[in-house]
Amino acid sequence: MARNSVLFDKSIAACISGIEIYNKPDFRYREETFTILMINAWELLLKAKILKDNKNQVQSIYVKEPKKLRSGEKSTKQTIVKKSRSGNPLSIELLRALDLVAFTDGSITAPLKENIVALCEIRDNAIHFKNDEPELGKLVLELGTASLKNYLNAVKMWFDKDLSRYNFYLMPMSFFHEFESMNSFSISKPSIQLEKLMSYLSEKVAQHKSDPDQEYNLLLRVETKFVKSSVEDALIVKQVRRREEAEDPDSVQEVILTEENVLLKFPWTHRELCLRLKKRYDTFKQDSKFKESIRELKKDTMLCHTRFANPFAEKSARTYFYSPNCIAIFFDKIYKIQPPLKVVSKVAAVDEA
Incomplete structure (x- = not known):
């Protein structure tokens, strides 16, 4: 199997795993885990795209550094693959992969880049967020919904793959969401880290308006409500x-x-x-x-x-x-149900000797 196909399959697996985690009825680290897996899915997809465009040359996704000369100085012409602490080649990180694809492919738009960057911000600062902050849940739902739609469009455009057999949806419908009960006044003040993130995203959202009909979005808001169905609306089979x-x-x-x-x-x-x-x-x-x-x-x-x-x-x-x-x-x-049979047990008395 070609190298880009291997990374593509791993990307799909990471994305599906993130959706499964998010859609679990009870999971205490839901938003953070989904974000980490979604970022991993994007990184693998971008690297698969780079490999495909470079005839599966693995060097195209490796980090390069200047070669060290005998004199001890760094070469200005020759480069070598940078190694990890264990001696394995280091591959490029997510945002570098995004820049490389954007340089060669004009389909990368600003809303797509900002959506991935926003997910990175949540991933990088996940340790500072508390699970009981409802604003984080609402933010991840809107970012995640847009990211999944962006992901499907990128897969179709770059690899011409149809993923309709998968259910690429985050399920916003439930009987209770914490962020659905948020009021304009709250006793507990959001954390400083969350306030900074929300402020950062507010500026980006103002720059990139959401539109479900366009290929890529920064945020997509999901609204659900229950309505009574009339007899005329019922499905007749x-x-x-x-x-x-x-x-x-x-x-x-x-x-x-x-x-x-x-x-x-x-x-x-x-x-x-x-x-x-x-x-x-x-x-x-x-x-x-x-x-x-x-x-x-x-x-x-x-x-x-x-x-x-x-x-x-x-x-x-x-x-x-x-x-x-x-x-x-x-x-x-129409008929009378057969009554159950009554079992009568007889216990014989035994006279004591």
């Missing part, structure tokens, strides 16, 4: 063999189900259904009462699935399959 049979054919949305999916929801044949009914109800018989109830049940597409031998023939042979839910929803209203 009805099974028809052909679009022309629907009341409003132009509004029909097609849903394709495989045989395996259908049988998972409707696993019972007519014979299996009768066995279940006989076991559950002491008064059950396959009489006229049962036949009438079956005719009614077959009209309910949520409890009964009709399979046609020829879907396009009006008088085609049919086979019916039933959902286990039909017991509680339909037949419990």
Whole structure:
């Protein structure tokens, strides 16, 4: 596998890990961990872009330093790869990678750069923030939402990859968010570090207005609210063999189900259904009462699935399959449930010798 592909896959893994951490129901270091992983995802993606543009030459992402001459002086022409304390080559850091990509690629905009820099500020100062500061949660949500949208656009533009199979969303919807209950007056004063960060971002936001329709943004605000749904807004599901049979054919949305999916929801044949009914109800018989109830049940597409031998023939042979839910929803209203058997134990008295 090419070097840029390896870094690209690691970048996607880091991004998904950040989303999974953020979306956990209860995680005490949520914002900081997401920010660290998102920064890591960006750094790997930018390095993958540099490698791709430089025919996978690993030297393109290494830190260079002047070569030391025998005289002890540093060369002004020759460079060598800088090594870490363990002797391994050092790769360039995030902002340097961002500058290199921006130099060769005109798609890097100011809002994108400022969004990444803002995430770096949170990462670099994470140790100074307290987890109970609600302003930090709101800030990371808005920065993170914009960063994920920016990330998807960059992946599509630089690598022509479709990531629609992943759910690249931070879930702002919950029954309670601390920052949603913030008032204009607060008893506790935000930390000095947070005040400085908010002031810094306020200046940047004033310079780069957010627009969901543009490719890259610094911040994206997310608003959620609950509304009551009317009956007209409800989703109606009805099974028809052909679009022309629907009341409003132009509004029909097609849903394709495989045989395996259908049988998972409707696993019972007519014979299996009768066995279940006989076991559950002491008064059950396959009489006229049962036949009438079956005719009614077959009209309910949520409890009964009709399979046609020829879907396009009006008088085609049919086979019916039933959902286990039909017991509680339909037949419990018709038949009397079999009472559980009572077990009576007899204990024989033993006379003492």
